[in-house]
Amino acid sequence: MFALLRRIGERLRPRPEPLDDARWQAAVAACALLQPLNPDQAARLRGLSARFLAEKTFFALGGAELDDQRRLLIAAQACLPVLELDYDLLRGWRQVLVYPGEFRMRREHHDEETGVVTEGEDSLIGEAWEGGPLVLSWADIEQDLAQPHEGFNVIIHEIAHKLDMRDGGSDGVPPLPPSLPRREWKQVFQQAYDAFCAAVDADEETLIDPYAAESPDEFFACLTEAWFSNPALVAKAMPAVAGLLQRLFRPSAATTGN
Ligand SMILES: [Zn+2]
Helix, strand or coil: CHHHHHHHHHHHCCCCCCCCHHHHHHHHHHCHHHCCCCHHHHHHHHHHHHHHHHHCEEEECCCCCCCHHHHHHHHHHHHHHHCCCCHHHHCCCCEEEEECCCEEEEEEEECCCCCCEEEEEEEECEEECCCCCEEEEHHHHHHHHHCCCCCCCHHHHHHHHHHHHCCCCCCCCCCCCCCCCHHHHHHHHHHHHHHHHHHHHCCCCCCCCHHHHHCHHHHHHHHHHHHHHCHHHHHHHCHHHHHHHHHHHCCCHHHHCC
8 A cells, every 4th residue: 555655656756857968067067066076976966956856846035036057056955965865855845945145034932941932033044944945045055156165055054954854853863874873973963062062152263153052953954064065174173073974974075075
């Protein structure tokens, strides 16, 4: 029964259109993170990107301009973190919303201790909800393309949240392969997080964006974007965390290329 349902589901899934060479090469030329991939990795990422484009629906909001090339640049970077994992980790949501720049979003904040709920509007460059859309600012994507090794990548940051939420809840622990024990992950990340928060509280200069001290899930998202953008920076700042990120995402050429 389940097998049958799965087969029906597969038939309903849109068939990816193959990406033509010129279009793919233009994306590689524009995105430095794609350039160190070996031919096998590049071919697989190209296939995953085509699948992402077929399965997700893109919306340009607030006057954003989206064309095929921009959609592909988003798809390729979104698929990079799952290149050595499982594409199914990107399932469970359909929409990619793109704003021209920062966007404002209504937020509710529940204070766990007092139970008080405050509402406000935040200015954001990216957002991801469980089962909901991926929301991105094109201006920030463009900045990441122009400065690919600064440790920032808004697309990969939001995809890290998506992976984190895949096993229920945003706790900074994504679904892990059997070779990566959950207990080890939690221990290493907790220790690094505590030390990082102490450094930020003490106003110390940090190699990693201080925003990572916001919460364990932001810590994971910031470290993941930094890892893909500049793995040497993460290895220098937090060698134990870098070791785990390397074991999770595996040493794809993209993460060892600089
Ligand atoms: Zn975040």
